[in-house]
Amino acid sequence: MILSLLFLSLNLSSLFRCSIARGGTLHRSDRSGYLDGSIYGHLGRRLYSENNQMSEEEYIEKLEKLAEGYMSNSDLEKAMKEFNSRCSNISRIYSIGKSVLGVPLWAVEISDLPGAKEAEPAFKFIGNVHGDEPLGRELLLLLANWLCDNYMKDPLATLIVDGVHLHILPSMNPDGFSLRRRGNANNIDLNRDFPDQFFRVNDDMDLRQPETKAIMKWLEDVDFTASASLHGGALVANYPWDGTEDTKKYYYGCPDDKTFRFLASVYSRSHYNMSLSKEFPGGITNGAYWYPIYGGMQDWNYIHCGCFELTLEISDNKWPNASEIPTLWGYNRMSMLSLVAGLVKTGLHGRIFSSDNGRPLPASVAIRGINYTIAASKTLADYHRLLAPGKYEVIASMPGYRSKSACVVLGEGAVKVDFVLDPETSYNGTQPLLDSGCDFDSKTGFQVLDFLPASQLEISMLLILILAFFCFLMKRRVRSNHLNYKQSLGARRVVV
Structure with a gap:
């Protein structure tokens, strides 16, 4: 125990300031197949029940009345610019692209x-993916203003602003909103327009919608750790996978199913009444179990960008009356804040460096037993691995370097672990790491298995040997003094 504490204390000073990671790819084989029009053309998870009894003109007329009190596209742009002007110390406004119109x-x-x-x-956060589901537009502006008003006053607001880069896109589909319909100006459902893991129907980049292209380019520019899109028509937190290989309806979990259920539950439990749902136990659902969709944004985020995305259905009514917005904001506010704050308060954080020159390494980070890998950022080599509470072995690896691992026990709080990788001179590529045999009976938060560069390890062992040598000398001196004392007593007692 003493040697373990000494080993850690000698090296904690070498750990750099940790932060949160992002990036990565899922190693899955390509799938080929086809989609029939009935599957691909599925409009939504839940539509107005009276839609079948309405003509399109009657439905649009109804939405026009409901739109009263909602921000128009020009109102939304004006509100965002006013927000940026008022809160310029903690915000910037930018465009990720343009819609069809x-x-x-x-x-x-x-x-x-x-x-x-x-x-x-x-x-x-992305709102208004579907044009006739506008509540997210309003709630996301309210969220931005709440953070600005409460920064340096409320601990949660301060934690988010200081510890996270939060990006908010209130409307992905402004054309659909102005046309009062689900699809964009080309009448395409944007949540069916992304590349799909099972079917190649969306692989032609030239046929992809400009709004979809803008989102895909956005994720090339920003290493998002997690995200959520806001929808309407139900009250549930939905998580991957959204589709199945055979297009049938059943539970189909992704490699990080446990973590996604945890994230969905964070939102549901913080909501006013989502977790009380009678239709969805705990207020969460696997998308494929609800019913399969293809070309969805949430699965694409996870597979291609290392971004853990949830699809949040935040209102049973797709287009609630504007008078209900303050109430629905109150229902969803803590859920939205808790989901973002979770990036700092939970999971595994760290950075990865090279032992020979100290430079950051964009290495891969894997969890033993989970078939999913993320990558540290290319510039600062920071990584963030979202994980549900539990016991894990985390492995850092990079071609040309020796892999290293650490055993981590995640509880309610986050754990920070940096890795320092040694160049591998005798092996061309990434050396496979054998099973380390993590001892999770240990009471410590994590165990360092092969964590330090060789130079630091040699110094640590040398210090341990020196300490052991001093202990040996001290013990010998005590025994010598004790023997002399006994001999002195004997001289007094024995008469020669």
Whole structure:
């Protein structure tokens, strides 16, 4: 125990300031297949029950009345610019692209250093994916203003602004909103327009919608750790997978199913009444179990970008009356804040460096037993691995370097672990790491298995040997003094 504490104390000083990770790819074989029109053309998970009894003109007329009190596209742009002007110390506004009709897709970043590259996680909220589900537009502006008003006053607001780069896109589908319909100006459902893991129907980039292309380019520019899109028509937190290989309806979990259920439950439990759902136990559901969709944004985020995305159905009514917005904001506010704050308060954080020159390494981070790998960022080599509470062996690896691992026990809080990788001179590529045999009976938060560079390990062992040598000398001196004392007593007692 003493040697373990000494070993840790000698090396904790070498750990750099940790932060949260992002990036990565899922190693899955390509799937080929086809989609029939009935599957691909599925409009939504739940539509107005009276839609079948309404003509299109009657439905649009109804939505026009419901739109009263909602921000128009020009109102939304004006509100975002006013927010940025009022809260310029913690925000910046930018466009990720344009819609079919040329409407800018405005986004706002909220951070203590907006626009800067930091070893921190990035989270994105996307609203109004479907044109006739506009509640997210309103709630996301309310969220931005709440963070601005409560920064340095409320601990949760301060934690998010200081520890996360939060990006908010209130409307992905401004054309659909103005046309009062689900699809965009080309009448395409944007949540069926992304590349799919099972079917190649969306693989032609030229046929992809400009709004979809803008989202895909956005994720090339920003290493998002997690995200959520806001929808309407049900009250549930939905998680991957959204589809199945055979198009049938059943539970089909992704490699991080446990973590996604944890994240969905964070939102549901913090909501006013989502977790009380009678239709969805705990207020969460696997998408494929609800019913399969293909070309969805949530699965694409996870597979291609290392971004853990949830699809949040935040209102039973797809287009609630504007008078209900304050109430629905109250129902969802803590859920939205808790989901973003979870990037800092839970999971595994760290950075990865090279032992020979100290430079950051964009290495891969894997969890033994989970077939999913993320990558540290290319610039700062920070990584963030979202995980549910539990016991894990985390492995850092990179071609040309020796893999290293650590055993981690995640509880209610986050764990920070940096890795320092040694160049592998005798092996061409990434050396496979054998089973380390993590001892999770240990009471410590994590165990260092092969964590230190060789130079630090040699110094540590040398110090341990020196300490052992001093202990040997001290013990010998005590025994010598004790023997002399006994001999002195004997001289007094024995008469020669």
